[in-house]
Amino acid sequence: xxxxxxxxxxxxxxxxxxxxxxxxxxxxxxxxxxxxxxxxxxxxxxxxxxxxxxxxxxxxxxxxxxxxxxxxxxxxxxxxxxxxxxxxxxxxxxxxxxxxxxxxxxxxxxxxxxxxxxxxxxxxxxxxxxxxxxxxxxxxxxxxxxxxxxxxxxxxxxxxxxxxxxxxxxxxxxxxxxxxxxxxxxxxxxxxxxxxxxxxxxxxxxxxxxxxxxxxxxxxxxxxxxxxxxxxxxxxxxxxxxxxxxxxxxxxxxxxxxxxxxxxxxxxxxxxxxxxxxxxxxxxxxxxxxxxxxxxxxxxxxxxxxxxxxxxxxxxxxxxxxxxxxxxxxxxxxxxxxxxxxxxxxxxxxxxxxxxxxxxxxxxxxxxxxxxxxxxxxxxxxxxxxxxxxxxxxxxxxxxxxxxxxxxxxxxxxxxxxxxxxxxxxxxxx
Amino acid sequence: xxxxxxxxxxxxxxxxxxxxxxxxxxxxxxxxxxxxxxxxxxxxxxxxxxxxxxxxxxxxxxxxxxxxxxxxxxxxxxxxxxxxxxxxxxxxxxxxxxxxxxxxxxxxxxxxxxxxxxxxxxxxxxxxxxxxxxxxxxxxxxxxxxxxxxxxxxxxxxxxxxxxxxxxxxxxxxxxxxxxxxxxxxxxxxxxxxxxxxxxxxxxxxxxxxxxxxxxxxxxxxxxxxxxxxxxxxxxxxxxxxxxxxxxxxxxxxxxxxxxxxxxxxxxxxxxxxxxxxxxxxxxxxxxxxxxxxxxxxxxxxxxxxxxxxxxxxxxxxxxxxxxxxxxxxxxxxxxxxxxxxxxxxxxxxxxxxxxxxxxxxxxxxxxxxxxxxxxxxxxxxxxxxxxxxxxxxxxxxxxxxxxxxxxxxxxxxxxxxxxxxxxxxxxxx
Numbered sequence: 001x002x003x004x005x006x007x008x009x010x011x012x013x014x015x016x017x018x019x020x021x022x023x024x025x026x027x028x029x030x031x032x033x034x035x036x037x038x039x040x041x042x043x044x045x046x047x048x049x050x051x052x053x054x055x056x057x058x059x060x061x062x063x064x065x066x067x068x069x070x071x072x073x074x075x076x077x078x079x080x081x082x083x084x085x086x087x088x089x090x091x092x093x094x095x096x097x098x099x100x101x102x103x104x105x106x107x108x109x110x111x112x113x114x115x116x117x118x119x120x121x122x123x124x125x126x127x128x129x130x131x132x133x134x135x136x137x138x139x140x141x142x143x144x145x146x147x148x149x150x151x152x153x154x155x156x157x158x159x160x161x162x163x164x165x166x167x168x169x170x171x172x173x174x175x176x177x178x179x180x181x182x183x184x185x186x187x188x189x190x191x192x193x194x195x196x197x198x199x200x201x202x203x204x205x206x207x208x209x210x211x212x213x214x215x216x217x218x219x220x221x222x223x224x225x226x227x228x229x230x231x232x233x234x235x236x237x238x239x240x241x242x243x244x245x246x247x248x249x250x251x252x253x254x255x256x257x258x259x260x261x262x263x264x265x266x267x268x269x270x271x272x273x274x275x276x277x278x279x280x281x282x283x284x285x286x287x288x289x290x291x292x293x294x295x296x297x298x299x300x301x302x303x304x305x306x307x308x309x310x311x312x313x314x315x316x317x318x319x320x321x322x323x324x325x326x327x328x329x330x331x332x333x334x335x336x337x338x339x340x341x342x343x344x345x346x347x348x349x350x351x352x353x354x355x356x357x358x359x360x361x362x363x364x365x366x367x368x369x370x371x372x373x374x375x376x377x378x379x380x381x382x383x384x385x386x387x388x389x390x391x392x393x394x395x396x397x398x399x400x401x402x403x404x405x406x407x408x409x410x411x412x413x414x415x416x417x418x419x420x421x422x423x424x425x426x427x428x429x430x
Numbered sequence: 431x432x433x434x435x436x437x438x439x440x441x442x443x444x445x446x447x448x449x450x451x452x453x454x455x456x457x458x459x460x461x462x463x464x465x466x467x468x469x470x471x472x473x474x475x476x477x478x479x480x481x482x483x484x485x486x487x488x489x490x491x492x493x494x495x496x497x498x499x500x501x502x503x504x505x506x507x508x509x510x511x512x513x514x515x516x517x518x519x520x521x522x523x524x525x526x527x528x529x530x531x532x533x534x535x536x537x538x539x540x541x542x543x544x545x546x547x548x549x550x551x552x553x554x555x556x557x558x559x560x561x562x563x564x565x566x567x568x569x570x571x572x573x574x575x576x577x578x579x580x581x582x583x584x585x586x587x588x589x590x591x592x593x594x595x596x597x598x599x600x601x602x603x604x605x606x607x608x609x610x611x612x613x614x615x616x617x618x619x620x621x622x623x624x625x626x627x628x629x630x631x632x633x634x635x636x637x638x639x640x641x642x643x644x645x646x647x648x649x650x651x652x653x654x655x656x657x658x659x660x661x662x663x664x665x666x667x668x669x670x671x672x673x674x675x676x677x678x679x680x681x682x683x684x685x686x687x688x689x690x691x692x693x694x695x696x697x698x699x700x701x702x703x704x705x706x707x708x709x710x711x712x713x714x715x716x717x718x719x720x721x722x723x724x725x726x727x728x729x730x731x732x733x734x735x736x737x738x739x740x741x742x743x744x745x746x747x748x749x750x751x752x753x754x755x756x757x758x759x760x761x762x763x764x765x766x767x768x769x770x771x772x773x774x775x776x777x778x779x780x781x782x783x784x785x786x787x788x789x790x791x792x793x794x795x796x797x798x799x800x801x802x803x804x805x806x807x808x809x810x811x812x813x814x815x816x817x818x819x820x821x822x823x824x825x826x827x828x829x830x831x832x833x834x835x836x837x838x839x840x841x842x843x844x845x846x847x848x849x850x851x852x853x854x855x856x857x858x859x860x
Contacts, residue, residue, distance in 0.1 A: 137725035139577035147569035150745020294742035295567035315580020
């Protein structure tokens with residue numbers, strides 16, 4: 001049942017991802033048409049620099065006026081791969097108002113304004129799909145939203161930023177320091193000239209907000225996500241991790257509280273056991289664990305970024321949205337009915353690995369242990385190493401709240417015998 | 431926008447999976463209603479033994495007359511978790527004819543009669559969903575059908591049978607023989623009293639047929655799948671594998687030929703490198719690699735069987751089908767437009783590990799090597815071990831067709847100096 005009128009698709013942005021989307025739309029046109037039930041036609045491409053040659057894209061399709069493009073009124077789908085907040089946000093809402101559905105890869109925008117964009121889509125009876133916004137080619141949003149729609153997700157735990165995973169993997173495997181590993185990532189094109197969004201965890205936090213929102217049927221905004229970057233992870237931290245049979249990963253963790261009444265979302269470096277499947281995720285790959293009541297533990301693994309992988313996710317959404325257009329329906333929109341409160345970081349419960357520089361004299365361990373006990377933080381193991389009148393004390397705790405741990409560390413700092421807190425790192429995945 | 435009339439769901443079968451589906455429909459009723467947009471109601475449960483007590487299911491819902499149940503005419507969805515060909519097939523087509531959509535977990539039926547069932551669903555404008563038929567809780571059919579709908583899948587390679595993976599994992603980790611490992615699997619409930627469907631690869635072959643069909647948009651029937659069981663894998667094979675840095679897994683492999691013009695599907699034990707992610711899939715877990723043009727390598731991992739995990743997949747489909755009912759549409763049906771020919775096993779190209787018992791005298795290696803060369807099978811490595819006038823010769827080939835390898839082995843058997851072919855195993859995942 002093939003329609004003759006093609007579905008018209010406009011592309012906003014024609015960089016690494018956009019050019020791959022355009023290429024696949026052209027080279028795989030027959031397959032896409034068969035899978036959708038109608039041909040798809042590239043109706044326009046909005047770019048900033050129109051003079052750049054774009055292989056395979058007819059010059060007359062290229063425009064610098066993105067606003068006029070999304071206002072044309074004859075578009076079926078607008079694919080937004082510009083990134084950033086503006087003008088992407090205004091272009092998307094304008095597209096809805098002028099009759100198009102939208103496929104976006106824009107994690108920052110979705111994490112900040114997902115609710116408003118979903119509301120705009122619903123107001124106009126249009127689709128908003130964004131599988132490519134989280135973990136590139138890895139199907140994650142559709143499985144969470146659809147495959148697990150009859151299950152209760154309790155935790156999402158994953159490596160969702162390839163740049164930082166590349167850096168941490170390099171530090172782990174070569175013993176390099178952070179700066180050295182970052183320099184290599186930059187030289188190889190895995191890190192941008194300004195790596196802040198990646199290494200400070202902003203990128204992963206945006207993805208955590210999106211994943212938590214879908215997993216828990218609750219609005220979770222970027223501001224709700226506790227965020228710590230990985231710029232202070234040292235070679236010494238990796239040595240400590242290895243002594244515990246662990247490595248260090250930058251993790252995005254979205255959890256339902258044990259009582260089910262609230263959720264948390266956070267991004268920070270953490271120790272994770274070497275036997276955990278996430279520990280062996282190498283280079284710039286991404287992997288996400290999902291734990292739910294009925295399904296148990298699922299893992300999704302693949303390339304988390306790059307032009308072609310991201311385009312694969314965009315095109316999967318494009319096919320779905322086009323099918324919806326043909327059957328005059330829309331897919332599942334925002335599901336935020338649970339409206340659970342998002343708890344602050346202080347309520348997160350996990351284990352901690354703490355390195356203290358202490359005076360090497362009798363009674364120090366007793367003092368330190370008392371501080372932990374007074375705040376209800378139970379110690380799992382403690383290891384003391386002396387060296388020239390100074391000593392280091394490595395404490396690994398049982399599960400405790402972040403607030404209790406913070407209080408403990410503050411009190412430790414006040415002890416005469418504690419010269420400094422060398423590092424504090426959470427231990428996850430056990 | 432909550433409808434008041436509930437969607438009516440009938441359950442065919444109330445065993446390990448069905449009872450979990452019923453339990454979750456009851457305990458998670460409010461969440462399911464919120465996600466679907468209308469409440470769902472268990473309208474009837476067809477069972478063989480009505481006298482068995484079923485906690486949480488009202489006795490008046492239970493019937494032994496499955497045919498009358500699916501003919502009621504007021505059902506929205508029929509969930510089929512009986513398994514087997516009949517009466518499941520007739521009940522499903524009867525359900526379509528009487529106005530219901532169908533969610534099934536029936537791999538054997540889908541692999542044998544998927545095309546006819548899809549045709550019946552389409553004829554009546556109904557949905558046929560079956561995520562639970564392959565790899566239990568792991569989202570695989572939806573990602574292949576929808577997330578990768580804009581990509582070109584070239585290979586699906588996976589562990590899709592938990593029973594055999596448990597047995598092989600046990601053999602690998604303890605050095606146990608096949609029978610000993612099978613006995614333990616049976617004692618622990620991982621293997622059925624008659625393990626034939628699992629250990630002879632029938633179960634995995636059905637899943638391979640379903641996966642290949644969806645991945646390549648081509649009808650692939652159970653009969654098209656080359657199938658070898660794993661009952662002849664020995665402790666010696668594991669020792670050989672380990673010498674190569676490999677382990678042995680029962681793999682389902684669906685491939686597009688290099689020229690793109692045909693596909694193959696097969697199930698057999700194979701050596702796989704220890705560094706390959708599939709090598710570390712333990713116990714009864716399943717994991718599937720998907721390789722596509724744009725996305726690259728994706729992996730999906732999780733529990734491949736069990737009541738609750740399978741119910742999770744069934745309920746995800748149930749939510750999707752109910753949403754479709756409410757918006758008076760249907761999801762993507764069968765996609766077999768590519769209609770690629772399914773090539774016989776002889777055209778499969780892979781590497782081989784061959785153990786020969788040979789006479790320990792000069793010239794044997796030259797003879798053997800000549801046989802390989804004459805049939806165009808290139809040797810990668812060869813290792814000779816002498817013992818008391820006899821010797822074993824282990825040959826690992828480069829990639830060659832199965833037909834060429836078969837011819838080579840036939841010719842080797844005819845050599846005076848070859849006393850026997852101890853084992854032949856394919857090497858995958860490199």
